Amino acid sequence: xxxxxxxEQQMLQDSVSKFVQRHYGFDVRKEILASxxxxxxxxxxxxxxxxxxxxxxxxxxxGFGGFATDLMVIMEEFGKAMVVEPFxxxxxLGGGLISELGSAQQKSAWLPQLMSGSLQLACALAEPxxxxxxxxxxxxxxxxxxxxxxxxxxxxxxxxxxxxxLLVSVRTAGADRDxxxxxxxxxxxxxxxxxxxxYTNVDGHRAAEITLTRVKVPAERLLGAVDAAYAGxxxxxxRATLAVCAExxxxxxxxxxxxxxYSKTRKQFGVAIGSFQALQHRMADMFIECQLARSIVxxxxxxxxxxxxxxxxxxxxxxxxxxxxxxxxxxxxxxxQLHGGIGITDELDVGHLFKRVTAIExxxxxxxxxxxxxxxxxxxxxx
Amino acid sequence: MNVAFxxxxxxxxxxxxxxxxxxFPADIRAKIDGRFRLDKEDYVRWxxxxxxxxxxxxxxxxxxxxTGWTAIQKxxxxxxxxxxxxxxxxxxxxxxxxxxxxxxxxxxxxxxFLPDILASNVWWCQGYSEPNAGSDLxxxxxxxxxxxxxxxxxxxxxWNTLGQYADWIFCLVRTDSTAKKQEGITFLLIDMKTPGIxxxxxxxxxxxxxxxxxxxxxxxxxxxNRIGEENQGWTYAKVLxxxxxxxxxxxxxxxxxxxxxxxxxxxxxDGQGGVMLSDPVFAKKxxxxxxxxxxxxxxxxxxxxxxxxxxxxGPESSILKIxxxxxxxxxxxxxxxxxxxxxxxxxxxxFESGFAGxxxxxxxxxxxxxxxxxxRKLSIFGGSNEIQRNIISKAVLGL
Numbered sequence: 001x002x003x004x005x006x007x008e009q010q011m012l013q014d015s016v017s018k019f020v021q022r023h024y025g026f027d028v029r030k031e032i033l034a035s036x037x038x039x040x041x042x043x044x045x046x047x048x049x050x051x052x053x054x055x056x057x058x059x060x061x062x063g064f065g066g067f068a069t070d071l072m073v074i075m076e077e078f079g080k081a082m083v084v085e086p087f088x089x090x091x092x093l094g095g096g097l098i099s100e101l102g103s104a105q106q107k108s109a110w111l112p113q114l115m116s117g118s119l120q121l122a123c124a125l126a127e128p129x130x131x132x133x134x135x136x137x138x139x140x141x142x143x144x145x146x147x148x149x150x151x152x153x154x155x156x157x158x159x160x161x162x163x164x165x166l167l168v169s170v171r172t173a174g175a176d177r178d179x180x181x182x183x184x185x186x187x188x189x190x191x192x193x194x195x196x197x198x199y200t201n202v203d204g205h206r207a208a209e210i211t212l213t214r215v216k217v218p219a220e221r222l223l224g225a226v227d228a229a230y231a232g233x234x235x236x237x238x239r240a241t242l243a244v245c246a247e248x249x250x251x252x253x254x255x256x257x258x259x260x261x262y263s264k265t266r267k268q269f270g271v272a273i274g275s276f277q278a279l280q281h282r283m284a285d286m287f288i289e290c291q292l293a294r295s296i297v298x299x300x301x302x303x304x305x306x307x308x309x310x311x312x313x314x315x316x317x318x319x320x321x322x323x324x325x326x327x328x329x330x331x332x333x334x335x336x337q338l339h340g341g342i343g344i345t346d347e348l349d350v351g352h353l354f355k356r357v358t359a360i361e362x363x364x365x366x367x368x369x370x371x372x373x374x375x376x377x378x379x380x381x382x383x
Numbered sequence: 384m385n386v387a388f389x390x391x392x393x394x395x396x397x398x399x400x401x402x403x404x405x406x407f408p409a410d411i412r413a414k415i416d417g418r419f420r421l422d423k424e425d426y427v428r429w430x431x432x433x434x435x436x437x438x439x440x441x442x443x444x445x446x447x448x449x450t451g452w453t454a455i456q457k458x459x460x461x462x463x464x465x466x467x468x469x470x471x472x473x474x475x476x477x478x479x480x481x482x483x484x485x486x487x488x489x490x491x492x493x494x495x496f497l498p499d500i501l502a503s504n505v506w507w508c509q510g511y512s513e514p515n516a517g518s519d520l521x522x523x524x525x526x527x528x529x530x531x532x533x534x535x536x537x538x539x540x541x542w543n544t545l546g547q548y549a550d551w552i553f554c555l556v557r558t559d560s561t562a563k564k565q566e567g568i569t570f571l572l573i574d575m576k577t578p579g580i581x582x583x584x585x586x587x588x589x590x591x592x593x594x595x596x597x598x599x600x601x602x603x604x605x606x607x608n609r610i611g612e613e614n615q616g617w618t619y620a621k622v623l624x625x626x627x628x629x630x631x632x633x634x635x636x637x638x639x640x641x642x643x644x645x646x647x648x649x650x651x652x653d654g655q656g657g658v659m660l661s662d663p664v665f666a667k668k669x670x671x672x673x674x675x676x677x678x679x680x681x682x683x684x685x686x687x688x689x690x691x692x693x694x695x696x697g698p699e700s701s702i703l704k705i706x707x708x709x710x711x712x713x714x715x716x717x718x719x720x721x722x723x724x725x726x727x728x729x730x731x732x733x734f735e736s737g738f739a740g741x742x743x744x745x746x747x748x749x750x751x752x753x754x755x756x757x758x759r760k761l762s763i764f765g766g767s768n769e770i771q772r773n774i775i776s777k778a779v780l781g782l
Contacts, residue, residue, distance in 0.1 A: 126724050131654030155744075156724040177656060199743050202729040202752050209743060257434050268519035278769065329716075340517055340767065341542050344588050344759050351588035355756065357769075361728055366720060368664045 003298060009073050013048060016077035024081040026349045029204075032084060038206040039085045047085065047119030056092045056140075056239075057379055061099050061111050068239065068304035072246040073298060079250025080167065082349075084204050086159035088243045094121025096236040097167050101224035110186075111163070121162030122123040122189075124154035124210050128232050132365035134169070134233055139212065141170035142163045148172075148185060148222070148306040150193075150215040158206030161198035168212070173229050184223045187247035191215050203351070233308070235309070238317040241364040242304060244329055245297045245317075245324045248360045252290045252327055253336040255353050259283060264340055279338060286331045293327040298318045311377050314358030316366050318365075318374040386684060388455070395456055403672065407469050409506040415468040417743050418747030418754070420591070423506070423548040428473050430503040440477050447485050447493065448501040454691040456634075458684075462642070465635035473545065476507040476661050479623055480553045484571065487611040487619045496572070509556035510573070510597055511620070516769050517542075520555070521564045521617060525599060527571060534558075536579075536602040542764065544596040546582050547573050552680045562614065570616035572608040579603075589753040590731035625646050631700070631765065632683045632707035633773075637676050644670060644721065645748070651721055651766040659721055672697040672713055679706050698778035701771035708761035708768065715755040722748040728754050729753075737766035 005013060023043065024337045032040045047053050055070050057063020060224065064070065071092065078087065098121075099106060113119035139152025157166070166187045174181030187194065190306035193215035196208040260283055263274030273279055296319060300307055303316035332354040338342035343350050361367060387394065411425050441457045443449030446480030452460065454754035464471070465763045472478065481500050485493055516523040536556055546552065552573050573580070579602040584592035610619055636663040648660035648669065659665050683703055685690025719726045733742050734750050743749055764769045776782045 022500070047672065060523075128725075129652040129654070131652060131723050133654035136654050156727060176482065199728050199730055201727045204729075205729075207728065262612055270519075278772070316680060333759065335770075337762060341512075341594075341760070342764050343763075346588055346590070349755075355588055355752075357756070358492070358752065360747035362723060362727060366723065368720070369663075372664060379651075 005073065009070060012055075012070060013073045013077060013297065016052070018075050019046070019050075020077055020081035020083065023283060024083060026352075027326060029084065031069065031081060033200075033204045033280065038200060038204070039162075043085050045117050047087065048115065053115045053117060054085075056095055057111060057115065063099075063106055063111075063115070066099070068301040069238070069298075070303075071243050072301040075243045075246035077255075078251035079147045079247035079356075080254045082204070082352060084121075086205070086241050087207075088247075089159035090114070090119075091165070092122050092243050093236055094163075094165075094167055096239055097184060097233065098223065099185070100230055100232040100236050103224065106186075106223060114186075115279045116339050119165065120159060120163045122159040122166050123156050123158070124157045124166050124168045124187075124347045125237070126154065126156050128153060128155055133210040134237060135177050135182060135230060137169050137171045137182050138176050139170050141172050141185060141217070142218075143172075143219070146219045147289040148217045148219065150185065150187065150217055152212055153156045154210045154212070156201075157196075157208045157210050158205055160196060160203075160210055161206045165189060166194070166210065166225070167192050169229065169233060170371045174227075182230045182233065183226050185217050186221045186223055186228040186235065187212070187215060187217050187376075189279065191217070203356040203358060205359075225266050231310070234314070237364055238314060239304065240371075241317050242297070242300055242319050244363050245293075245300065245320045248324050248328055248357055249290070249294045249297050251353050251357050251360075252293055252331045254292050255331050255350065255357070256283070256286050258336050258350055258353075259286065259335045271309075271339075282334055286334050291316055293324045296323045312321070315374055315377040318370040318377065320366060321370040322367050322374060323369070325361045328361050329367075332344065332357045386681075388459070390442045390457060392455055396459045399460055400466075402438075403463055403467045405731050406436070407467050408432075411470070412468055414736070415470070415701035417734075419736060422736055423545075426473055427503050427506075427695065430477075433472075433601060434502050439472065439503070440481065442478065443481060443497075443501075447481075454687045458687055462635035462638075465639045468639070472503075473506070474554075475509050475544070475549075476503070476505065480507050480572070480736060483553070483610055483619050483623050486622060487570075489608070490574075492498050492610070498545075503734070504661045505550045506545075506548045508543055508546040508549035508575075510552045512540050513539060514596075518767055520620075521568065521711060523555055523557060524566065525554065525556045526560070527558050527559075527569060527604070529606070530603075531672040532606050534569075534605065534606065536571070536573070536599045536604055538599050540597040540599075541585070541594070543582075543597045544593060546575070546597055547584065547592070551575060552597065553579075555620055558613050565617040567614055568597060568616040568620075569613050570619045571604055572610065573597060573602065574608075577602050577604065589757040590729065591757075594758070620673060632679055632703035633711055634676060634680045634683050634707070635708070637710050637714060638680070640711075640718075641673055641676060644672075644714065644717055647718075648721055658724060665717075665721070668717055672710070672717060675710055675713075676704070679703070679710060683708070689767045698774050701766075701774045702777075704765065705762075705768045705771050711761055712755075714757055715751075715758050719751040719755045722751040725749060726752040726755075744776065753754050 032322050041178040048365050054064040056066055058066040098110050123274045141150045168185050168187050170185055172181055172183040195211045198208045201207050213233040264272050266273050300320035304313055335350055336354050339350050343346055411429055417550050438447055438450055441450045441452050441460055445451040485494050513523050527534040527536045552575055554571045555568050557567050557572055558569040578601040581594045581598040585594045586592050615692045649658055651659040651660050653662050663675055725744045728743040728749040732738055
């Protein structure tokens with residue numbers, strides 16, 4: 001048994017950690033958020049140059065290996081500083097779907113561009129009434145000659161405002177919520193009939209509501225086989241879920257560290273508030289939450305990198321998302337409460353970490369959704 | 384034991400209900416239903432309607448314009464107000480400074496200030512907390528030095544709610560720095576237009592500058608604006624804090640919010656072909672919230688019954704503050720969870736009056752996370768819930 005990082009992972013962690021420490025202070029992040037794109041193009045190029053954009057991809061796709069444990073290493077460091085560059089939306093999920101579903105030709109057409117930093121992707125999966133069910137797809141794609149005609153509405157398209165290409169889940173057969181009959185199309189974001197309403201989320205990440213009205217998509221932009229995208233879609237969303245869980249582990253550690261530090265310096269009644277046992281125990285509980293979150297994310301990452309059956313992997317990811325969600329709620333609220341009023345001000349990073357971990361609770365299915373999904377899945381976690 | 388209302392109380396309830404149905408402005412109601420932020424004008428307009436009816440200040444003595452209601456009638460009134468979503472009066476004037484003025488102020492001060500508070504002609508705000516005096520309020524340092532017939536005030540107050548709307552501020556200031564810290568504090572009323580007062584807005588994580596820092600730079604305050612005796616301000620403030628804690632359980636509002644939550648859940652698809660109200664996990668959470676509200680309601684009614692036979696609300700009212708705020712916060716969590724993806728957009732501008740742009744999401748779902756973030760304040764202000772637990776430990780349990 002060995003929970004330590006490999007030499008390569010250690011180097012990856014050092015390099016990401018150095019980046020966030022040197023280039024991602026809270027004030028810098030604020031400037032990045034206020035810029036027109038809402039993330040730094042310069043940082044994105046740096047990610048490409050340092051090879052981080054290859055981490056989500058397998059060796060045969062010319063990637064770094066596509067290991068969940070490597071993703072975990074990067075995301076945890078990103079989480080500590082609340083990195084807003086669309087690494088998960090564009091590379092992990094967007095690129096992941098091309099890698100998972102695409103033909104050899106499609107992969108070689110798109111993945112090199114993505115890994116070199118010259119392509120931005122976004123995934124348009126959720127719909128107004130779909131909640132967290134990936135099979136609840138009412139956006140239709142109807143064959144017309146050698147094209148699909150796409151109609152429907154998608155919400156919460158992360159990186160939607162900036163993406164060159166959109167990966168859109170569409171119904172090509174069956175009824176709403178049938179897992180059979182779902183396909184994924186790679187839609188040029190500038191196609192006639194694509195309408196974006198862009199905005200910023202509570203955590204600073206940019207997103208868009210996207211309406212597709214009689215959008216003509218060439219048949220060769222179907223990723224993989226028609227009607228059969230669901231399983232791959234679920235696998236890649238699970239990977240993105242693991243990524244944001246690992247990000248939460250970093251963010252939770254930041255919240256704990258900042259709270260402990262504040263409790264040592266903030267004086268009331270003539271003493272540091274950290275000297276009150278009532279508050280010490282609450283910080284001890286926050287620490288326990290952080291450790292359980294970290295532990296279960298490691299479990300899920302290792303499970304994803306194993307050759308376990310899909311059902312076991314799903315169960316592991318849902319276990320992680322569920323438990324991390326509880327930690328996010330608890331540690332986020334306690335960090336704010338122990339800071340007092342300053343904890344909900346815009347000027348302090350604590351409130352923003354709280355908002356990010358709260359948003360992560362919702363992303364790709366909330367705590368209740370994943371607890372239920374965990375219960376539904378048959379199979380063991382570990383042998 | 385009997386919790387049924389009397390015939391008189393039921394008649395009163397019907398009268399209140401009829402009045403609210405007729406007089407609570409539809410546009411303000413629509414704003415609240417759409418989760419819009421209310422403007423100063425909305426609060427003032429509604430408060431003036433209550434004033435004309437004679438119901439602006441249920442907690443005041445009749446001689447100053449109070450209603451003379453029993454504790455039960457006040458409770459019924461609060462419940463009916465919550466039922467239509469009518470906003471409570473902004474606390475600082477009617478609920479907070481007025482009781483200090485009518486209890487400890489001079490007759491001249493009562494006549495000068497109370498009528499305008501009652502009629503909502505003047506908006507008050509609070510100058511209590513300081514950057515280094517929060518839970519330890521008595522550590523406050525803003526100084527007031529006597530210079531002839533004026534105090535010269537210097538210092539900084541913080542967490543000043545809606546001071547941008549205010550005409551007057553009531554402040555705790557230090558007039559004796561040599562005495563024990565509670566014994567050198569004075570209660571002053573200060574006109575916000577006095578030279579030397581500067582407001583710096585503090586933006587909260589919901590995107591709104593709801594609170595301010597208030598800076599006092601050699602601000603001259605006439606001695607006649609002092610309440611009671613010099614160095615006795617702490618005693619007066621403590622009385623005010625008890626008033627702040629009445630109705631803090633917010634049971635009527637939580638009950639109505641729970642009903643709304645159920646109604647929304649009945650129309651929110653669960654993504655599996657049903658609705659969230661039938662989702663067993665979510666239904667269990669709603670039931671737990673409802674049970675908690677019931678327990679809290681009866682805890683509050685017990686306090687009410689004690690008050691109505693002449694007992695003062697004791698330190699047990701800390702229970703109402705703790706459980707009331709935590710229940711309200713839990714309802715915020717459930718409302719946000721119900722909105723799922725729709726809770727994520729940060730578009731505070733679309734909940735401001737007069738917003739004319741394209742709306743993200745629908746039914747105010749994008750306000751749910753903002754309310755959740757903002758209402759973390761509930762367990763922090765008004766004596767943090769940690770301070771309330773200290774009160775229970777010391778004053779109730781004798782630890």
